[in-house]
Amino acid sequence: MLRVGVTGGIGSGKSSVSRRLAELGAIVIDADEVAREVVEPGEPALAAIRTRFGDAVMRPDGSLDRAALAAIVFPDPDALAALDAITGPAIGDRIEQRRGGVPAGRVTVFDMPLLVERRLWVHEHLAVVVHVDVETRVRRLVEQRGLDEGDVRHRIAAQVDDAERRAAADVWLDNNGTPDELVAAVDALWRERIEPFNANLVSGMRTQRPDRNAVVSPEAAWCARGERVVARLAAALARAGATGDVTHIGSTAVPGLIAKDVIDIQIGVAALEDADRPEFGGALRDAGYVLSVGNLGDTPHPAGADPAGWAKRFYGGCDPAQIVHIHVREAGSPGWRFALLFRDWLRAVPQEREGYAAHKRALLAADPRTDVYAEAKEPWFEDAWRRAWAWADETGWAPSPGELVSPE
Numbered sequence: 001m002l003r004v005g006v007t008g009g010i011g012s013g014k015s016s017v018s019r020r021l022a023e024l025g026a027i028v029i030d031a032d033e034v035a036r037e038v039v040e041p042g043e044p045a046l047a048a049i050r051t052r053f054g055d056a057v058m059r060p061d062g063s064l065d066r067a068a069l070a071a072i073v074f075p076d077p078d079a080l081a082a083l084d085a086i087t088g089p090a091i092g093d094r095i096e097q098r099r100g101g102v103p104a105g106r107v108t109v110f111d112m113p114l115l116v117e118r119r120l121w122v123h124e125h126l127a128v129v130v131h132v133d134v135e136t137r138v139r140r141l142v143e144q145r146g147l148d149e150g151d152v153r154h155r156i157a158a159q160v161d162d163a164e165r166r167a168a169a170d171v172w173l174d175n176n177g178t179p180d181e182l183v184a185a186v187d188a189l190w191r192e193r194i195e196p197f198n199a200n201l202v203s204g205m206r207t208q209r210p211d212r213n214a215v216v217s218p219e220a221a222w223c224a225r226g227e228r229v230v231a232r233l234a235a236a237l238a239r240a241g242a243t244g245d246v247t248h249i250g251s252t253a254v255p256g257l258i259a260k261d262v263i264d265i266q267i268g269v270a271a272l273e274d275a276d277r278p279e280f281g282g283a284l285r286d287a288g289y290v291l292s293v294g295n296l297g298d299t300p301h302p303a304g305a306d307p308a309g310w311a312k313r314f315y316g317g318c319d320p321a322q323i324v325h326i327h328v329r330e331a332g333s334p335g336w337r338f339a340l341l342f343r344d345w346l347r348a349v350p351q352e353r354e355g356y357a358a359h360k361r362a363l364l365a366a367d368p369r370t371d372v373y374a375e376a377k378e379p380w381f382e383d384a385w386r387r388a389w390a391w392a393d394e395t396g397w398a399p400s401p402g403e404l405v406s407p408e
């Protein structure tokens with residue numbers, strides 16, 4: 001059920017993490033192992049490699065001469081791309097096959113060095129990045145695995161940098177400490193996030209926000225979290241052959257604004273009926289989101305406007321460590337437009353952002369219950385709606401819908 005991707009630079013301890021996750025009950029799929037499997041004698045990918053690169057890359061016994069192949073492809077980007085074009089799909093198919101064979105309800109771990117480089121983390125529910133400082137990695141690999149120091153440094157330099165890995169990481173596992181500390185961190189991750197996340201997926205339970213004092217100070221991580229959710233949803237919809245637009249909206253998309261710790265996402269679809277098709281719901285469910293039945297619209301603005309323009313479908317995420325709400329709206333509808341406008345207006349106008357924050361604080365002081373607070377906020381929107389649209393007219397604002405989805 002739950003798909004976890006584990007990655008990290010060479011010598012980070014990625015294999016140690018996967019091993020521990022296997023002990024805890026996950027089924028681990030090792031990308032390197034699969035990559036070796038698909039070029040074994042008798043595999044179609046090996047035949048294709050022979051056709052492309054000739055007998056020089058074959059051993060007399062009919063197996064692949066890896067060293068000879070490496071000598072051809074590493075200095076030549078075109079040759080490397082050709083090899084990737086052969087092995088990439090074969091590896092992808094084999095991994096999908098393996099995952100398809102996993103009993104329902106089990107956690108699978110995809111141990112993949114290039115999870116970030118190949119942007120494969122978008123297909124995983126969680127991306128775990130194992131991190132160790134470069135010097136420690138070099139020392140461990142030289143001392144424990146007997147690798148050549150120059151070679152290790154060369155390979156580290158060729159991999160993506162930490163900033164890119166950090167942006168993709170839902171979980172950043174620091175492995176600068178002892179092996180026991182790493183095991184303890186993996187155990188905690190399993191207990192606190194992976195296991196409950198998987199249980200929620202199996203039972204179709206979304207994570208609920210706390211019922212009191214839910215508003216917190218702005219977090220720098222909100223935008224990065226929003227971007228990851230957007231990337232995953234866009235990938236899930238593309239896999240299902242859907243079209244639409246996906247973007248981070250709401251207060252957590254406005255840097256510096258206090259907010260409920262909720263990542264709000266808008267998916268714009270051509271028609272709401274599209275969102276009622278089984279493939280659409282199936283894609284969201286597969287990505288870890290559960291439909292909230294009966295949650296069918298927002299309060300129209302201005303008051304008395306046609307509620308049809310404010311209709312939506314609402315989904316909630318299953319990750320116990322973060323609350324994600326998805327609002328599916330018809331692209332171009334008043335509700336869709338206002339969500340984008342409201343975010344852009346608050347981003348652009350500091351006084352309005354401050355005013356909204358002050359209003360939130362006052363409401364919370366009056367009654368910290370989340371439902372009461374959410375209800376009490378509504379009248380403020382009526383007037384804010386007018387000011388936001390006045391700003392839009394003045395500035396010539398036009399909606400920028402975010403990441404566009406087209407079928408894969």
Ligand code: ADP
Binds near residue numbers: 145178
């Ligand atoms: P990767 O799979 O990311 O290349 P490994 O899991 O093989 O990395 O770890 C690299 C080396 O460092 C291995 O020899 C491993 O036993 C060792 N190692 C992993 N974590 C620690 C740690 N916390 N302290 C000391 N050595 C470690």
